[in-house]
Amino acid sequence: MVSAFECVHDGWGVAVLVGVPNKDAVFMTKPINLLNERTLRGTFFGNYKPRTDLPSVVNMYMNKKLELDKFITHRLRFSEINKAFEYMVKGEGLRCIISMED
Numbered sequence: 001m002v003s004a005f006e007c008v009h010d011g012w013g014v015a016v017l018v019g020v021p022n023k024d025a026v027f028m029t030k031p032i033n034l035l036n037e038r039t040l041r042g043t044f045f046g047n048y049k050p051r052t053d054l055p056s057v058v059n060m061y062m063n064k065k066l067e068l069d070k071f072i073t074h075r076l077r078f079s080e081i082n083k084a085f086e087y088m089v090k091g092e093g094l095r096c097i098i099s100m101e102d
Contacts, residue, residue, distance in 0.1 A: 001015075001017055001021065001025070001027055002027060002028065002029055004017070005027075005029060005033065005038065005040050006029060006033060008038050008039070009038075010036040010037065010038060011036065011037050011038075012037070013038045013039065014038075014039040014040075014041060015038070015039070015040050015041070016041045016042070016043060017040070017041070017042040017043070018042075018043055018044075018046070019044065020044065071094060071095050072094075072095050072096075072097055073087070073092070073093045073094045073095055073096065074087055074093050074095075074096040074097070075096070075097045075099065076096055076097070076098055076099070077098075077099050077101075078098055078099060078100050078101075081098055084096040084098060
């Protein structure tokens with residue numbers, strides 16, 4: 001995170017942090033990096049707006065124009081939900097689908 005921010009151009013550079021950092025992650029940089037008008041932004045979803053964008057995503061999926069299934073790394077039963085959290089913490093699970101039916 002720090003390296004990305006410190007590599008952007010003074011005056012107009014922008015670094016965008018995407019996703020969720022490790023819970024112990026710390027962001028430390030020299031104050032001059034901010035004073036040189038570099039910009040740091042963060043996002044979980046990019047510019048995605050669920051309320052307005054989700055219907056088009058559903059339509060793309062239903063019309064087979066968007067392959068979401070290839071992004072699923074694990075399918076687990078609800079009784080295995082703790083395993084899903086373990087995968088997430090270890091960085092082994094991109095997307096886990098939890099089935100409510102056991």
